[in-house]
Amino acid sequence: EDKVVQSPLSLVVHEGDTVTLNCSYEVTNFRSLLWYKQEKKAPTFLFMLTSSGIEKKSGRLSSILDKKELFSILNITATQTGDSAIYLCAVGSYNQGGKLIFGQGTELSVKP
């Protein structure tokens, strides 16, 4: 059965800390891995990763995929209170059309 597992499930840090969120997956015929940020309601798209070893970066956020070890990490440097959110990892498979399999999410809380 395809699955996506995120860790940790929750994390509390202070402003200025650096955090690493993990996402491991077991999905047949892997297509892509996506990261989303969910603050209150709508998840907002962060990154889509398809190739191993190529870092994607946007400001203080970066992400990389390892297709051999079947995981991805999302790094946030110099965290701010506005980074507090649930971070969702999702994996797409060529087997299943448009279906994305989501992990449980990591709830990040950044304290001032």
Place this chain on the structure above:
Amino acid sequence: DGGITQSPKYLFRKEGQNVTLSCEQNLNHDAMYWYRQDPGQGLRLIYYSQIVNDFQKGDIAEGYSVSREKKESFPLTVTSAQKNPTAFYLCASSMTTLTEAFFGQGTRLTVV
């Protein structure tokens, strides 16, 4: 502005009643999706549609129905057969099933 609109934001219904959640997009996306989010469980796929007049069941389709008569619209009906309908429902769309999905603001359904 382009985007995905879900309505209503909050919905209360009595047990045994069918209810329809609206999802409209003006992004000219071919693919649309319905997810259900429960605390601690991430997002689970209910139904998805890759193109007009076509849709497929997701992982938890029982007790739900959809239609895709227009490209812009993908309404979800929660029927009385759904045993535990109280949840947060998210609609999403993507250009194709191989590209990132964008989410609406969600509908929180409470059945009493």
